[in-house]
Amino acid sequence: MIIFSCKTMKQLADKIYAELCALSARRLNIEPRPRLGKINWDEFEKSWPNYSIENPEGTVRGKDVVFIMHMPAPEDVFKQLAVACAFPRYLAKSLKIVLPLFPTGTMERIQKSGGIATAKTLARELSQVPLTCTGPVELMMFDLHASVERFYFSDNILPDPQSALPILKERIRSMDGVAITFPDEGSYKRFGQEFEEYPMILCYKKRRGADRKVTIVEGDPAGKNVLIVDDLSLTAGTMVECAKAVRIFGPLSISGYVTHPVFHDDSWQKIINCGIFTKFWVTDSCPFTTNTVFDPFRINSSLFEVLSLAPTIAKILAS
Numbered sequence: 001m002i003i004f005s006c007k008t009m010k011q012l013a014d015k016i017y018a019e020l021c022a023l024s025a026r027r028l029n030i031e032p033r034p035r036l037g038k039i040n041w042d043e044f045e046k047s048w049p050n051y052s053i054e055n056p057e058g059t060v061r062g063k064d065v066v067f068i069m070h071m072p073a074p075e076d077v078f079k080q081l082a083v084a085c086a087f088p089r090y091l092a093k094s095l096k097i098v099l100p101l102f103p104t105g106t107m108e109r110i111q112k113s114g115g116i117a118t119a120k121t122l123a124r125e126l127s128q129v130p131l132t133c134t135g136p137v138e139l140m141m142f143d144l145h146a147s148v149e150r151f152y153f154s155d156n157i158l159p160d161p162q163s164a165l166p167i168l169k170e171r172i173r174s175m176d177g178v179a180i181t182f183p184d185e186g187s188y189k190r191f192g193q194e195f196e197e198y199p200m201i202l203c204y205k206k207r208r209g210a211d212r213k214v215t216i217v218e219g220d221p222a223g224k225n226v227l228i229v230d231d232l233s234l235t236a237g238t239m240v241e242c243a244k245a246v247r248i249f250g251p252l253s254i255s256g257y258v259t260h261p262v263f264h265d266d267s268w269q270k271i272i273n274c275g276i277f278t279k280f281w282v283t284d285s286c287p288f289t290t291n292t293v294f295d296p297f298r299i300n301s302s303l304f305e306v307l308s309l310a311p312t313i314a315k316i317l318a319s
Contacts, residue, residue, distance in 0.1 A: 001034040001317065002059045004087075005068035006080050007041055008287045012100075012310060013068050015284075019314030035059070039083060049079050053086060060090040062133075066317060068098045072288060077103075081125060088130040088137070095129070096138045096317065100285035100309055101232070101260045105145035108152075119145075123152035131156060140316065142285060142309065143231045143259040147190070162316065164259045164283050165194045165229075167307045171281065172227065177252065179224035183214060183242040187230045199224065203242055214241040221251040232260035236270040243276040255279040261289040268292070272303055283309050 001020065005013035013036065020034040038054040053060060065087050069080045087095050108119040129137045140160045144150065150159040172178055180195040182188035184205040192200065201219030205212055228242050243254050254276050261268065261282035268289060271280050280303055284290045290306050 001064045001066060002037045003034060003066045003068070004037040004039055004053075004083075006039075006070055006076070006083075008072070009068040009070045011287060011291075012284055012308075015308055015310035016066075016068070016098075016314050016317070019310050020318060023314060023318050037065070047075065049082055051079070051083055053083070053090065056090040060087055060092050062091065062093050064094045064096075065092040066096045066098060070101070070285075070287065071099070071103045072286070077122065077125065081129070084126075084129050084137075088132045092132050094134050094138075095132050096140065097126075097129070098140045098313060099126075100140075100142045100283070101262075102141045102144055102149065105149060106232075106234070108146040108149050119149050120152045123149065124154070127154035127157050129157060140313070142283070143190075145190075145231055160316075162312070163194070164285075164307065164309060164312065165191060167283070167309070167312060168229070168257050168281060169194070171307060175225060177223070177225045179219065179221060179226050179251075181219070181221070181226050181228045181242065181246060183228060183230055183238050190231060191229055195229070201226065201246070203245060205238060205241075212237050212241045214238065214245045216245055216249070221246045221249040224251050225253045226251040226255070228254065228256045230258050232262055233258045233267075234262045234264055235267045236263060237267075240270050240274045240276070243274065247276055253278045255281070257281040259283050260285045262286055263289050266292070268304075277303060279303065279305065281305050281307055283307050285309060 003013055003017050017036050024033050037059040040052045042050040044050050067084055071077050104118040104122045107117055110117055136156055136158045138158050138160050142162050142164050144161050150161050153159050179199040179201055181201040183203050188202050201221055202217055203214050204217045205214050226246050233239055239256050256277050271277055284306050
């Protein structure tokens with residue numbers, strides 16, 4: 001197994017590699033030992049790609065290839081798809097793409113005529129990655145915004161939707177008096193069945209332009225350690241408004257969790273500045289955010305804690 005990554009995902013790739021090596025040392029069906037491949041991300045003028053895979057005959061041909069992708073901006077789609085399409089052309093035995101955050105997931109439908117469902121568009125583009133020597137490419141994603149998105153892809157690619165919630169549940173297992181709170185009906189439909197052993201609080205969210213109004217419609221936060229759970233946060237607005245709505249009812253504490261901490265324009269600062277959260281968990285699916293909130297030169301706060309996806313991804317790749 002040869003592991004490649006885009007530049008922003010190198011840290012996660014290194015963690016996955018270390019986890020796979022540990023599994024290999026315990027002889028859990030990973031032979032031969034995994035290796036890290038290298039991509040040269042050189043560019044021409046105006047950022048046009050001049051990329052190359054080092055030693056494709058030794059690291060791609062006849063190998064099980066893993067490519068870890070991250071697309072924080074539209075221009076990253078073309079650049080990383082160019083590399084993904086190259087692996088089958090260099091005769092990879094198999095190709096597994098790990099794209100923790102499906103970046104257009106919130107645009108899975110249109111609200112009025114003329115809208116464009118870009119989730120479907122990106123699924124079409126990813127579906128153009130050629131078949132490998134052993135068949136379709138596998139695409140691993142975590143906590144899709146809408147479960148229907150797995151069916152947007154063609155038969156050329158096999159989506160493998162995963163969830164990071166088991167990582168969170170393991171982290172909070174020893175906590176007492178936890179009540180899981182969902183900021184809107186969508187998050188409850190996606191994740192409610194994962195937390196049936198906990199008391200649940202359901203909120204209703206109404207949008208007015210960029211503003212959000214959140215109210216509790218079911219459940220009682222009083223005297224509980226409330227944990228607000230959602231798949232992603234773009235601006236932290238929903239999480240903060242939900243925390244404000246819950247605080248009125250006298251919980252013991254309020255914590256938060258999102259699998260994908262996008263937090264445009266450093267909006268993670270809202271989580272700190274609101275002064276409500278005692279803990280906020282995220283995964284390392286968005287490296288720009290996780291690298292920032294743990295940079296001691298920018299922020300000195302123990303509020304945030306990263307639950308890495310690396311052990312979960314490694315176990316899936318090794319299975």
